[in-house]
Every structure is written in C-alpha cells, then in structure tokens.
C-alpha cells in the first residue's frame with residue numbers, strides 16, 4: 001500500500017506553493033492540512049514537526065520534513081515522474097544557486113515587502129506602509145538582476161527544462177508581479193521576463209494559484 005502524502009501549509013504561503021507546484025509537476029496525489037503560521041497558538045503537534053513554526057511541512061508516511069528546499073529534493077528523489085534536478089554539474093549548481101538567492105535575498109523584499117504591502121494587506125483591510133514597498137523594491141532589483149543573468153546563461157530558468165529552480169521562483173514572482181511596481185521592475189530584465197511569460201502559463205502555476213483573501 002502507498003504511504004499517504006500530507007502537506008501541512010498555509011493556502012497563501014509562497015513556500016507552501018513551491019511544494020504544491022513540485023508535486024503537481026511530479027503527478028503526486030496528496031492531502032493538505034491548513035496551518036496559518038501567522039496565527040497565534042500554533043499547536044504543539046505542529047511545532048513537533050516544525051520547531052520554527054513556519055510552513056510548510058511534508059509528511060510521507062511516518063517521515064516528516066520541513067524546509068522547502070529539502071522537501072522538494074525529497075519529492076524529486078522519492079517519487080516517479082519527471083526529474084526536477086538536472087544531472088549535469090553546472091545545472092545542479094545553478095538550481096541550488098537560484099534557490100539560495102530566492103531564500104536569502106528574494107523572498108522578503110519581493111513577497112513580504114512589495115506584495116504584502118501593495119496587494120495582500122489592502123485585500124484584507126490591513127494598514128500598508130509605502131516605505132516598506134520602496135525598500136522592498138530597492139532590495140528586489142539586485143535579485144532580479146542576478147536571476148536575469150542566470151536565466152540568460154541558459155542552464156536553468158530557460159523555458160525548456162523545468163527544474164526545482166523554476167518551482168522555487170514561480171510563487172515569489174507570481175506575487176511580486178501582482179504589484180504594479182513589481183511588473184514594471186521585471187519588464188527591465190528581458191531573460192527573466194521571458195522566463196516568467198512561460199512559467200506563468202504552466203498548468204502547475206495556474207492550478208496552484210491561491211488567489212487573494214477578502215476582507
């Protein structure tokens with residue numbers, strides 16, 4: 001009998017969506033459990049699975065794993081379906097590099113500053129801070145530049161071979177471009193812009209779109 005696959009995450013979480021995209025691309029069936037990491041009172045049961053109280057966590061039978069880059073590597077190795085980590089060494093390095101850039105320098109300014117303050121907070125009637133948007137945009141530009149350089153080089157983010165780099169970057173970009181400032185900024189980076197034109201049309205991107213909450 002197949003072991004059950006459970007994704008514990010938050011419907012509007014960019015990181016949870018990375019895992020959803022990877023599982024969609026691999027053709028994996030799973031069930032979800034909604035955990036809002038921003039709510040107070042995260043259960044002890046959840047904290048045992050994720051000691052930092054963030055989302056997501058993947059469970060495959062009795063095996064739990066947190067940290068999205070580890071989850072998607074696990075998914076790729078443990079399940080049938082298209083390979084999401086390339087075999088050649090230069091492409092492996094580029095995949096890991098894109099993921100690290102997104103995690104270390106991209107997520108906070110692109111999602112938590114630009115998208116959250118321009119789009120998400122207004123949708124739920126929360127206060128926004130223009131200064132956060134300005135700072136987020138400024139910090140996003142070198143990230144877009146670095147990713148554009150890697151996209152034009154062609155090992156990854158090339159619109160031909162889907163990798164874990166595409167899965168990791170897509171949810172961040174999907175949120176970033178919902179802000180007019182984000183769209184305008186991306187338009188200045190042609191290789192990355194072309195990558196997103198292609199990635200945004202993939203079924204795995206469209207079918208995992210969480211939409212926006214209402215107030």
Ligand SMILES: N[C@@H](CCC(=O)N[C@@H](CS)C(=O)NCC(=O)O)C(=O)O
Nearest residue numbers: 013014015037054055056067068069
């Ligand atoms: N390093 C973690 C980051 C996950 C993360 O930051 N998730 C966000 C939601 S997209 C979260 O749980 N935020 C809660 C918080 O910041 O308190 C991973 O790779 O999974």
